[in-house]
Amino acid sequence: xLPRLLxxxxxxxxxxxxxxxxxxxxxxxxxxxxEECPDLLDGAxxxxxxxxVKPDAVIHLAAQTxxxxxFSDPRRTFEINLLGxxxxxxxxxxxxxxxxxxxxxxGDVYGAVTPERLPITEETPARPRNPYAVSKLAAExxxxxxxxxxxxxILMARPFNxxxxxxxxxxxxxxxxxxIAEIAAGKRPHAVDVGDIxxxxxxxxxxxxxxxxxxxxxxxxxxxxxxVCSGKETTIRDALIALGKLAQxxxxxxxxxxxxxxxxxxxxxxxxxKIVRATAWAPVIPFAHSLQEVLDEWTxxxxxxx
Numbered sequence: 001x002l003p004r005l006l007x008x009x010x011x012x013x014x015x016x017x018x019x020x021x022x023x024x025x026x027x028x029x030x031x032x033x034x035e036e037c038p039d040l041l042d043g044a045x046x047x048x049x050x051x052x053v054k055p056d057a058v059i060h061l062a063a064q065t066x067x068x069x070x071f072s073d074p075r076r077t078f079e080i081n082l083l084g085x086x087x088x089x090x091x092x093x094x095x096x097x098x099x100x101x102x103x104x105x106x107g108d109v110y111g112a113v114t115p116e117r118l119p120i121t122e123e124t125p126a127r128p129r130n131p132y133a134v135s136k137l138a139a140e141x142x143x144x145x146x147x148x149x150x151x152x153x154i155l156m157a158r159p160f161n162x163x164x165x166x167x168x169x170x171x172x173x174x175x176x177x178x179x180i181a182e183i184a185a186g187k188r189p190h191a192v193d194v195g196d197i198x199x200x201x202x203x204x205x206x207x208x209x210x211x212x213x214x215x216x217x218x219x220x221x222x223x224x225x226x227x228v229c230s231g232k233e234t235t236i237r238d239a240l241i242a243l244g245k246l247a248q249x250x251x252x253x254x255x256x257x258x259x260x261x262x263x264x265x266x267x268x269x270x271x272x273x274k275i276v277r278a279t280a281w282a283p284v285i286p287f288a289h290s291l292q293e294v295l296d297e298w299t300x301x302x303x304x305x306x
Contacts, residue, residue, distance in 0.1 A: 002027075002028070002029070002030060003029065003031070003056035003057055003099070004033050004053065004054060004056045004057070005022075005030035005031060005032050005033060005055065005056070005057050006037070006053060006055035006057070006058045006059070007019070007032060007058075007059050008037050008040065008058070008059070008062035008088065009037075009060075009061035009062030010032075010037065010061075011036075012061060012065075013164075013166050013167045013206065014061050014104070014162070014206060014209065014210065015061050016166050017164060017165075017166060017207060017210055018210050018213075019032055021210055027214065029214060029218065030057065030214065030217075033053045033055060035049070035052070035053055037049065037062070040080060040084030040085075040088060041080070041083065041087065042087075043087035043091060046088065046091030047091055047094060049091075050092065050095040050097070051095060055099060057100050057101070057102075057217055058088075058092070058097075058099065058100075058101040058102070059101075059102045059104065059213055059217070060102065060103050060104060062080070062084060063080060063081045063084075063104075063136065064077045064080045064081055064132065064135075066168070066170050067130050067132045067133075067261065068261070069132075070130055070131035070132035070135070071131060077132055077135050078135045078138075080135075081132070081135035081136055081138075081139050082138045082139045085103070085139040085142060085143065089143070089146050089152065092152055093150060093151065093152065096151075097152060098151075099153070100153045100154070100217050101143075101153065101155075102154075102155055102156070102157060102213055102220075103140060103143040103156045103157070104159060104213070105137070105140045105156055105157060105159075105225070106136045106158060107120065107158045107159060107160035107161075107202070107227060107228075107229065107268070107270055108128065108130070108132065108133040108136070109126040109128045109133045109136060109137040109140070109158065110124050110125075110127065110128075110158075111126070111128050111129040111133065111265070112127065112265055113265070113267075113268075115267060118233075118267060118269050119231065119269045119270050119271040120227065120268070120269070120270040121227070121270070121273070121274070122225050122226065122227055122274055129265075143156055144156065144223055144225075147222050147223040148223055154222065154223070155220045155222060155223065155224050155225070155226070156224070156225040157212070157213060157216060157225070157226050157227075157228050158225060158228065159209055159212075159228040159229070160201070160203075160204065160227070160230075160270050161201045161202060161203045161268075162203070162205065162209045162228075163203055163204075163205065163206065163290050163291075163294060164205050164206035164207060164293055165206075165293050165296075165297045166206075166297070167206070172195075172201075172236055173203075173291070174294055174297075174298065176192060176194070176236075176239065176240050176243055177243055177291075177294045177297070178298045178302070179193065180244060180247045180251070180295065180298070181247065181295065181298040181299045181301070182302055183247070183249045184248070184249045184299065185299075185302050185303060187302060190249070190252060191251055191253075192240065192251050192252070193254050193255075193256040193259065194236070194240065194253055194255060194256065194259060195256065195259030195260045195261065196259075196260055196261070196264055197235065197236040197237040197240060198236070198237055199235065199236060199264060199265065200233045200235050200236075200266070200267045200268055200269065201233075201234060201236065202229045202230055202231070202232060202233060202234075202268050202269045203234055203287055203290070204228065204229055204230045204283050205283065205285035205287075205293075207285060208230075208283040208284060208285050211281060212275060212279070213228075215275075215279035216278070216279060216281075218279070219278055219279045220275075220279065221278065224274075224278075226274055226275040226278065227270045227271060227275065228272070228275060229269075229272050230272070230283045231269065231270065231271060231272050232287070233267065233268070233269035234287065239287075239291065242291055243291055243294075243295055247299075
C-alpha cells in the first residue's frame with residue numbers, strides 16, 4: 001500500500017497540480033488522500049479528520065498568498081498562515097503522527113537583497129517586507145521549532161515564483177497571458193496594462209516545484225530549509241514580449257499605477273545548490289514551455305468566456 005499523502009490547500013494552484021499529476025501518472029512514492037481538509041482555523045475538526053485519513057506524509061500548502069491582500073487584511077493573513085499552521089501541528093501531535101511534513105514557505109521572506117549579494121542562498125538573511133512574507137517566515141520558524149523540540153519530522157521549502165496552468169490571474173504571468181489572449185480573440189484593444197515590468201524574477205514551472213517537494217520529503221533533512229528555484233533571472237518585460245510572440249499579436253504597453261507594489265524588489269534570482277546536493281533535483285521544464293501552457297489555458301478560457 002502506498003504512503004498516504006495529505007495535501008493542505010488541495011484546491012489551490014500547487015495543490016491542484018499535485019492532485020492532477022498523481023491522477024495522470026501515479027507515483028510509486030505517494031497516493032493523495034482524496035478527502036478535503038477542514039478549515040485550518042477549525043483546530044477541533046482536524047482531530048477527527050486525521051483519525052479518519054491517517055496520513056503518512058504531509059505537504060502543507062494552504063495559505064493566504066496574495067501580497068496586496070496581506071496589506072489590506074494582515075490579521076486574516078496571519079490567522080491563516082501562522083495560526084492555521086499551529087492548529088495543523090497541534091492536531092498532528094495529538095494524533096501521534098510519525099511521518100514527515102513539508103512546509104511550503106516562500107522566497108519572498110528574503111525581502112530586499114542587494115545586487116552584489118545575488119544569487120540568494122539559504123544563508124541570506126531573511127528580511128521580509130510585506131505581511132504575507134512575515135506570516136510565512138513566522139510559520140516557518142514555528143515549524144523549525146517543532147522539528148527540534150517535538151516529535152514531528154518537518155522540513156521547509158522556500159519556493160520562488162512558479163508558473164503553470166491553474167494559477168490565479170492575480171499573479172503576474174497569468175494576468176499578462178489573459179490580456180494577450182483577449183487581444184488575440186478580438187475582445188480587448190491592443191494594449192496590455194502592467195505594473196513595473198522591468199523587475200526580474202526567478203521562475204520555475206509548477207510541475208518542477210512539485211517534483212522538488214516529493215524529493216525533499218524523501219531525501220531532505222529534518223529542520224532544514226531549501227530554496228526551490230530555477231537559478232535563472234528573467235524580466236517581466238521579456239516574459240510579456242515572449243507571450244506576445246507566442247500568440248502572434250502586437251500590443252501597446254500601458255502602466256497601471258494600481259498594479260505597482262509597495263516595497264518592490266528590483267531583482268530576484270536564487271541559488272538551488274542546496275536542494276540539488278540533497279536530492280539531485282533540477283528544473284527540467286523550459287520557461288518558454290511554461291509560458292505556452294499558461295497562454296493555452298487563457299486562450300481556452302477566453303474563447304469559452306470562463
